[in-house]
Amino acid sequence: MAEPVLRKIRDEASKVYQSIMRRQKPTMRLPVRALNNVRYTPKVGHFELIGKKKERTLTVSTVKTFAQTLKMMSLSKELVEEDDIASKREAYYISKNWGDARFDEQPESDEVMDDVEAMFGVNREQLGFIPEEKGGEVAGQLIVIDRERESGKPLKIDCTRFGSGAYSIPISVEHLKFESSARFVLAIETAGMFQRLVKHNYWKHSRCILVSMGGVPTRACRRFVRRLADELGVPVYAFVDGDPYGFCNIYRTLKVGSGNAAHLNQFFCVPQARFLGVTPQDIIDYKLPTHPLKEVDIKRAQDALKNDPFIRHHKEWQQALEQMIAMGVRVEQQAFAMHGLNYVIEKYLPEKIRNARKFLP
Amino acid sequence: MAEPVLRKIRDEASKVYQSIMRRQKPTMRLPVRALNNVRYTPKVGHFELIGKKKERTLTVSTVKTFAQTLKMMSLSKELVEEDDIASKREAYYISKNWGDARFDEQPESDEVMDDVEAMFGVNREQLGFIPEEKGGEVAGQLIVIDRERESGKPLKIDCTRFGSGAYSIPISVEHLKFESSARFVLAIETAGMFQRLVKHNYWKHSRCILVSMGGVPTRACRRFVRRLADELGVPVYAFVDGDPYGFCNIYRTLKVGSGNAAHLNQFFCVPQARFLGVTPQDIIDYKLPTHPLKEVDIKRAQDALKNDPFIRHHKEWQQALEQMIAMGVRVEQQAFAMHGLNYVIEKYLPEKIRNARKFLP
Numbered sequence: 257m258a259e260p261v262l263r264k265i266r267d268e269a270s271k272v273y274q275s276i277m278r279r280q281k282p283t284m285r286l287p288v289r290a291l292n293n294v295r296y297t298p299k300v301g302h303f304e305l306i307g308k309k310k311e312r313t314l315t316v317s318t319v320k321t322f323a324q325t326l327k328m329m330s331l332s333k334e335l336v337e338e339d340d341i342a343s344k345r346e347a348y349y350i351s352k353n354w355g356d357a358r359f360d361e362q363p364e365s366d367e368v369m370d371d372v373e374a375m376f377g378v379n380r381e382q383l384g385f386i387p388e389e390k391g392g393e394v395a396g397q398l399i400v401i402d403r404e405r406e407s408g409k410p411l412k413i414d415c416t417r418f419g420s421g422a423y424s425i426p427i428s429v430e431h432l433k434f435e436s437s438a439r440f441v442l443a444i445e446t447a448g449m450f451q452r453l454v455k456h457n458y459w460k461h462s463r464c465i466l467v468s469m470g471g472v473p474t475r476a477c478r479r480f481v482r483r484l485a486d487e488l489g490v491p492v493y494a495f496v497d498g499d500p501y502g503f504c505n506i507y508r509t510l511k512v513g514s515g516n517a518a519h520l521n522q523f524f525c526v527p528q529a530r531f532l533g534v535t536p537q538d539i540i541d542y543k544l545p546t547h548p549l550k551e552v553d554i555k556r557a558q559d560a561l562k563n564d565p566f567i568r569h570h571k572e573w574q575q576a577l578e579q580m581i582a583m584g585v586r587v588e589q590q591a592f593a594m595h596g597l598n599y600v601i602e603k604y605l606p607e608k609i610r611n612a613r614k615f616l617p
Numbered sequence: 618m619a620e621p622v623l624r625k626i627r628d629e630a631s632k633v634y635q636s637i638m639r640r641q642k643p644t645m646r647l648p649v650r651a652l653n654n655v656r657y658t659p660k661v662g663h664f665e666l667i668g669k670k671k672e673r674t675l676t677v678s679t680v681k682t683f684a685q686t687l688k689m690m691s692l693s694k695e696l697v698e699e700d701d702i703a704s705k706r707e708a709y710y711i712s713k714n715w716g717d718a719r720f721d722e723q724p725e726s727d728e729v730m731d732d733v734e735a736m737f738g739v740n741r742e743q744l745g746f747i748p749e750e751k752g753g754e755v756a757g758q759l760i761v762i763d764r765e766r767e768s769g770k771p772l773k774i775d776c777t778r779f780g781s782g783a784y785s786i787p788i789s790v791e792h793l794k795f796e797s798s799a800r801f802v803l804a805i806e807t808a809g810m811f812q813r814l815v816k817h818n819y820w821k822h823s824r825c826i827l828v829s830m831g832g833v834p835t836r837a838c839r840r841f842v843r844r845l846a847d848e849l850g851v852p853v854y855a856f857v858d859g860d861p862y863g864f865c866n867i868y869r870t871l872k873v874g875s876g877n878a879a880h881l882n883q884f885f886c887v888p889q890a891r892f893l894g895v896t897p898q899d900i901i902d903y904k905l906p907t908h909p910l911k912e913v914d915i916k917r918a919q920d921a922l923k924n925d926p927f928i929r930h931h932k933e934w935q936q937a938l939e940q941m942i943a944m945g946v947r948v949e950q951q952a953f954a955m956h957g958l959n960y961v962i963e964k965y966l967p968e969k970i971r972n973a974r975k976f977l978p
Contacts, residue, residue: 341816342958343809349954352906390808390831393751393785402780405818411780419763419772420792424754424785427812431781447751448704451788455702457766470751545713593710597703 258336261383264376265333272326283313284325287374298569301527302513323357324368332372335384341428343388344369379523381428381479392477393422393450393468396459398484401433402426415465420455422468429480436488440609441465443473443481443529445496445506449589449600458601462609465490472506478524481510485528492526493609498534499549499586500556503577504564507531512566531616532608536579539587542604545594546585557581570617619697622744625737626694633687644674645686648735659930662888663874684718685729693733696745702789704749705730740884742789742840753838754783754811754829757820759845762794763787776826781816783829790841797849801970802826804834804842804890806857806867810950810961819962823970826851833867839885842871846889853887854970859895860910860947861917864938865925868892873927892977893969897940900948903965906955907946918942931978 268284275282288308297304314322331350335342342350348365351358359365373380380386394400400413400423410433415423426432442464444450450468453459459466465484469477485492494510496502511529513521539546549557557577560567567573580586592600608614629645636643649669658665675683692711696703703711709726712719720726734741741747755761761774761784771794776784787793803825805811811829814820820827826845830838846853855871857863872890874882900907910918918938921928928934941947953961969975 340958341812342954343812343951345809345949345951346813346954346958349906349952350958352955386809386812388807388809390754390812400780400782402782404780405816411778413779413782417772418774418784419761419765420787420789421761421763421774422785422787423779424783426781426783426815427808428781446749447788448706448747448749451702451704451747451751452707454787455766545710588706590704590706590710593703593707594713597701597707597711 258339261336261376261378262333264378265329265336268375269326269329281314282322283311284322284375285309285311286371289370289374301511302521302525304522320357321368324351324354324359324365325371327351327354327357328365328368328372332383332385336382341384341386343386345388347385373520379430379479379520381430386427387475389474390425390427390476391470391474392425392480393447393470394425394465394480395422395450395454396465397436397438397463398465399435401435403431416460420451422450422454425476425480427476429476429483432480432483434484434487436465436484436490437463438465438488438490439463440490441467441481441484441492442532442605443467443469443492443494443510443526444589445469445471445502446589449495452597453601456598456601458605462605469496469506469510473510475520475524478510478513478526481529482524482526485526490528492529493532493615494529495532495589495605496534497586497588498536498538498580499588500553500560500577500580502534503531503573504556504560504567508560508564508566530612533604534587534589534591535614535616536576536583536587537614538604539583539585542592542595544587544591546583546587546591549580549584549586553586554581572616576616619700622697622737622739623694625739626690626697629736630687630690642675643683644672645683645736646670646672647732650731650735662872663882663886665883681718682729685712685715685720685726686732688712688715688718689726689729689733693744693746697743702745702747704747706749708746734881740791740840740881742791747788748836750835751786751788751837752831752835753786753841754808754831755786755826755841756783756811756815757826758797758799758824759826760796762796764792777821781812783811783815786837786841788837790837790844793841793844795845795848797826797845797851798824799826799849799851800824801851802828802842802845802853803893803966804828804830804853804855804871804887805950806830806832806863807950810856813958814962817959817962819966823966830857830867830871834871836881836885839871839874839887842890843885843887846887851889853890854893854976855890856893856950856966857895858947858949859897859899859941860949861914861921861938861941863895864892864934865917865921865928869921869925869927891973894965895948895950895952896975896977897937897944897948898975899965900944900946903953903956905948905952907944907948907952910941910945910947914947915942933977937977 272282288310348362394415398415402411404411453466494507496506513525592604633643649671709723755776759776763772765772814827855868857867874886
């Protein structure tokens, strides 16, 4: 996995080197990372770059950024070669030893890192750079195959064997392999609901993999679920609170990615995801206790109806949001407890999964 | 473990029942949960209740709360007997079926749950009630012994076998047992630093258990670390950012608990914890890059110097905070990266651990 990245870095660096040897001004070409350089096609399922490039030529005014880009490439090469990692924050601190090429503030180094990432068309993790945040837990019918640091031997991690605990997803997941006979992945918003399903071995009877997102899923969590979906060929069902934040932030980010990192969405979205619940219709069908929508909920829903390209592409989502606004209420995953603590396990989830046509896209 | 709790619930319920049979007004006695009913002794290491009690007698005006308290006790009995769990939120929803004793808002049910918890002198988790939030990951020289849900058989979870991943601490940890030959527990603030130490098998060479707190540690994480410290008899070293938030929020909460849940601190604090770093003195000793203190940092530090009973008991902490204010800077865990990515592993941590007298209390 490391070799293609190293080759890309070496190729780019050689071009710069050869230009200089020929006494020409070296140039790097980077994709423009902005909304006016992306396209949304539902079939593709995520924002795509449409190919505009910016050139970074070595001149008096670009010399510092040019040097920083090369130093960042060099750091990445070192990380990949040594199988090491650096967080964005660490990369910033490392630059303090780059003399005049040092970064003054972290946003500058993040910017250059994003450029390098976009230039090579790979995600940051493949360059050895890791995000600051992790998140996401897993339990159920899955064996994760990692490798031992020192021997390089494969290390099998059996996610059925953690009792009331769980497997915590590492920050970088590219090197993991999977074995599983699961029928689907269930991605859950709250830690409390995850813990209930784990406690009752829900994954055993329904042959699935449980993933706790803990709110809006992190990059590592989204990438992990995406890789599961791709490699096991199983569907992903999202089970989140029935409110505009659950629909338009948590689920939308899981499925198509976020707006401000379009060059990454191809890695960090899960087009296979479908929305199991809780839907506004579930409130009626299952007689669930609710809470009134707050001003901010209504605003978020209206904003999504108007501006979110994902919502605007799916009539079912528009109808669901409009139904929610008309009902004036939101609903939580835990609301099923009113009918008994394990109603969600014994009735709601099995019924829903048998009726996949009730899912939202 | 379940039996003592069940006995307490039955005893309390029998008293109420017998009063009624004798045609007397039943009464329950609950500890007053407020700051005027706590004491801080450094030797004990956490806020303690000093014994004031309030009486809840069945009258016309208390009938609803009285009934709710009994219903909450009954729910707890059911949970413990059936080895089930309910989050605070779920308990609130369950009450929707209690007729006139139903709670209108969750703060009311939380209040009654806290009363029941204080009445029995146990933590919520032992009553079957779990927090909404989880958090905390573990890697290193530790075998966690959980049990299989269906067979009840012991289930050994080897925290050396998670590769780049980790063991995620469950919401309730009372039933776990441990085996370990670790020399200490290292509790780490950031996921990024944890991942670095995991990636390089730091736990292997230094024979320790790594715990990632991810900011201010959750109840489950604090309880887990406390139980490790008690049962393995090993010290706990905290490794957090060198700023007032790291000192007075993250570390203080880990070590002595929080101010607003004094009846729980005995379970959720880690008196064995000591502060390894990053200290203001480390900035000088290790020539670390820093950031200027913000207004809010200075305010937090001054507030702690004036009002925090823990800081006020420890001269070393007062000196450290004053040194920080005088220097006008804060420092992050990642700052060691300036001297090389693995300087923290190869130099800082080993040096510090050999010089435990440089720790803060």
